[in-house]
Amino acid sequence: xxxxxxxxxxxxxVFVICLAPLGALVDRALHGRLGANPVEFVQHATGDWTLRxxxxxxxxxxxxxxxxxxxxxxxxxxxxxFTFFYVxxxxxxxxxxxxxxxxxxxxxxxxxxxxxxxxxxxFVLLIPLALTxxxxxxxxxxxxxxxxxHRAIYVTAICGVIHYYWLVKSDVRKPLFYGALVAILLxxxxxxxxxxxxxxxxxxxxVRHTATQx
Amino acid sequence: xxxxxxxxxTYADVTPKCIYLNRRKFLRGMGLAGVAAVAGKGLLDLVSxxxxxxxxxKLDTIKGPFNTDEKITPAADVTHYNNFYEFGTxxxxxxRNAQNFRTSPWNVAVEGEVAKPRTFSMEEILKLAxxxxxxxxxxxxxxxxxxxxxxxxxxxxxxxxxxxxPKAKYVAFESFYDLKQMPQSRGTGLDYPYIxxxxxxxxxxxxxLLCVGMYGETLPNQDGAPVRIVIPWKYGxxxxxxxxxxxxxxxxxxxxxxxxxxxxxxxxxxxxxxxDHPRWSQAKERRLGEIFKRNTLMFNGxxxxxxxxxxxxxxKKDY
Numbered sequence: 001x002x003x004x005x006x007x008x009x010x011x012x013x014v015f016v017i018c019l020a021p022l023g024a025l026v027d028r029a030l031h032g033r034l035g036a037n038p039v040e041f042v043q044h045a046t047g048d049w050t051l052r053x054x055x056x057x058x059x060x061x062x063x064x065x066x067x068x069x070x071x072x073x074x075x076x077x078x079x080x081x082f083t084f085f086y087v088x089x090x091x092x093x094x095x096x097x098x099x100x101x102x103x104x105x106x107x108x109x110x111x112x113x114x115x116x117x118x119x120x121x122x123f124v125l126l127i128p129l130a131l132t133x134x135x136x137x138x139x140x141x142x143x144x145x146x147x148x149x150h151r152a153i154y155v156t157a158i159c160g161v162i163h164y165y166w167l168v169k170s171d172v173r174k175p176l177f178y179g180a181l182v183a184i185l186l187x188x189x190x191x192x193x194x195x196x197x198x199x200x201x202x203x204x205x206x207v208r209h210t211a212t213q214x
Numbered sequence: 215x216x217x218x219x220x221x222x223x224t225y226a227d228v229t230p231k232c233i234y235l236n237r238r239k240f241l242r243g244m245g246l247a248g249v250a251a252v253a254g255k256g257l258l259d260l261v262s263x264x265x266x267x268x269x270x271x272k273l274d275t276i277k278g279p280f281n282t283d284e285k286i287t288p289a290a291d292v293t294h295y296n297n298f299y300e301f302g303t304x305x306x307x308x309x310r311n312a313q314n315f316r317t318s319p320w321n322v323a324v325e326g327e328v329a330k331p332r333t334f335s336m337e338e339i340l341k342l343a344x345x346x347x348x349x350x351x352x353x354x355x356x357x358x359x360x361x362x363x364x365x366x367x368x369x370x371x372x373x374x375x376x377x378x379x380p381k382a383k384y385v386a387f388e389s390f391y392d393l394k395q396m397p398q399s400r401g402t403g404l405d406y407p408y409i410x411x412x413x414x415x416x417x418x419x420x421x422x423l424l425c426v427g428m429y430g431e432t433l434p435n436q437d438g439a440p441v442r443i444v445i446p447w448k449y450g451x452x453x454x455x456x457x458x459x460x461x462x463x464x465x466x467x468x469x470x471x472x473x474x475x476x477x478x479x480x481x482x483x484x485x486x487x488x489x490d491h492p493r494w495s496q497a498k499e500r501r502l503g504e505i506f507k508r509n510t511l512m513f514n515g516x517x518x519x520x521x522x523x524x525x526x527x528x529x530k531k532d533y
Contacts, residue, residue, distance in 0.1 A: 035306070036287075036295030036502045037358060097505050115493055166493060169356070170403030170474055171303035 005071035014075055018082045021049045022089070039097040046090035051160050051178050053083035058157060058185040077133050080153070084130040087123050115166035122159030125152045154189075157182045270431025273365050278346025280421055280446075280519070286349060287360040289429040291502050297354070298436055298455060300391065300406060302398035308436035311398050315435040317456070322441060324372070326462035327382035334372070336440050340426060342375070343367040347430075348423060353485045353514045355449035357507075359499045364444050365427030368420045378414065378462045385417045386410075386467035387443060388459035404470055410454035411467035411481065412445070413523075421446060421519050425453075447516040449483045480533035484524070485514035489533045 004010055025045055028034050034041045057079040064072045099106040110120045129150055131137070138146045161182050165175040298308035301315075320336040334342075345365050353359045373385075391407035393399065399406055416422065423444040426433060433439040438455025445452050451471050461467075471479035478492050487497045487510040498507035513520050524532075 036291035037305070037500065039500065039505060040358070097500075098507065100506050109495070113494060169303075170299075171401070172403065173401055 002069065002071060005069060005074065011074060011078070015078060018053070018078065021045065021086070039093060043090065043093040043098075046086050046093060047164070050083060050087040050090055051164065053079055053086055054153070054157050054160055055178070055181050055185065057083055057153065058182070062185065062188050081130060081133060084126050087126060091123055115163055118159045118166065119163035122156040122163060125156045125159070129153060154186055157186070270427070270429075270434060272431055273345055273427045275345045275347040275365050275427075275430070278348040278367075280516075281347075281349040282351055282361060282515070284349075284351065284361045285503075286363055287502050292360050292362055292428070293434050293437060295502065296437060297356075297450070298438065299402045299404050300389070300396040300399045300408065301436065303402050307398060309434075311396075312435035315395055315439070315456075317435060317440045320440050320458075322457055322460060324376050324460045324462075326386075327379045327464065328462050329377035329379060331376060339372075339424070339441055343371045345426065350423075350444060350446040351511075351514050352444070352446060352450055352453075353499055353510065355451055355479070355483070355491065355496075357494065357496065357499045357510075359501050359510075361501075362428055363430070364423055364425045365430070366423045366425035366444070369422045369424040369443060370418045370420065372424055372460075373414075373418060376462075381464050382462035383414055384463050384465065384467055385412050385414060386459075386461045386463050387412075387454045387457055388461075389454055390456045390458045404474055407458075408454060408470045409467065410443070410452055410469050412452075413466075414462070415523055416445070416520075419520060419523065421516060447485055447513040447520045449485060451479070452483050482524075482529070482532050484520075484529065484533075485510060486512060486529055486533065488512070489530055 025034075025042060028041075029038070057076060060072050060076040060079065064070055095101060095103075095106055099109065110116050129152060132141065132146065132149065141149065161175060161179040164178060165172060168175060294309045295305045296308055297303075297305065298312065301308045301311040318336065321333050322336075322339065323331075323333045325331045344367065346367055347363050347365055349361060349363045351359060352362050387410045389406075389408040389410075391399075393406075396406075412422070423446075425438075425442050425444045426440065428434075428437060433442065438453075441457055442455040443453050443457065452469075466481055469479075469481060471483075472481055485496075490496050496510055499510045500507050511517075
């Protein structure tokens, strides 16, 4: 398992798998199988896959620790960037067919509709994360600051779930399902954080000083 | 525009039956490129399997009034993309899950503030008046729209037969509901049976259609078989499906979506581009088959027929 994870071919395979949802959409489009409302079909599919990839990305760290598979980190950036890729496609279906590329109209919509506002916020927050995803940027920002910045993905995940919840008319089962997964993944982190804080508080101030520096 | 009659062309011809009947075989035969594409397709097939054709009975019709000359939405789209929450909330669910819905025998009880309450069998309803084909615009509250050749006659034909008393001010409708036949209705967030209502003058308006068919044939199960109401100037959810009860009442009756969220779905729910749904705009709509959105018309373009019903009312308040 560990050898498989560190193989460079595994990364290639995962990359191709991450493209499958797009491949399926293209295949449907080519065969006229996007249903009666193709725009909506693509919009919902790309939205769904954004949330799924967000959840996959957030699952990497807990899995690494729980399964003791540190090499899983090799896939986190790729999954994060695929999240950004699918949200960009999702946004394109909105700015294009929905808003006819009218930026003024789009801005009014973002201001007025809370489900659009929260979705847009989640999308915008991902932009700096995608831009600073390279090793160079980690170096430039320093690990600690980079990590703080990239915690913005927690906010995006919450925004994404609320965006979906506010969109549906009465059947909230799917948004609640995604919401539950995001809640588990964030609560797990909160638990770790609280435990660390507790451990730090229990040690002497001197040790705490060195611990926060490391 | 040429109004096609059921006699020379059926609407299933819009998308040739042989193609959508054999869709799966056709696709399989072509061979598909890429393992990923095949895997993804299998997954997505669960969401939207290939379309089947409904087995409707042909109906003889005469040309009705109020026809729009806009392009008719293909039958396959209308019958495979719609809301009927009793059969599930996905747009493809009704076509998938309503196939074994039993619509015969069928009776509609008409009661309440009427001189002659009575129960109509489906056979009786079909003989109440000559069946007209009426091509109406249909606008969903979700901001998509279609153009459908419905079959039926003005609902006021039935109203006149039961003779409402002077106390009757509203009409309450109730849909069929059976959890055994509609297990997918669980968890959809609505209370069943689905109920709707109209003011008596709205119900009397000749545009209000008692509908028994579409595209030259009887109604497919998923579109509200065997009998429904179609009110073209109101959002689609007002056009209640699979009716079993019609009751004439004194006061405004409760309605399903209004009970679920009264700030979002009013009793009137007239199509109105100037009054937005609290969560989204109603100014534009996507006609199925089009990419970009078009402007939504006041009363869905039926203002000449119905605007007078609401004279003096504040439609921002009475949405």
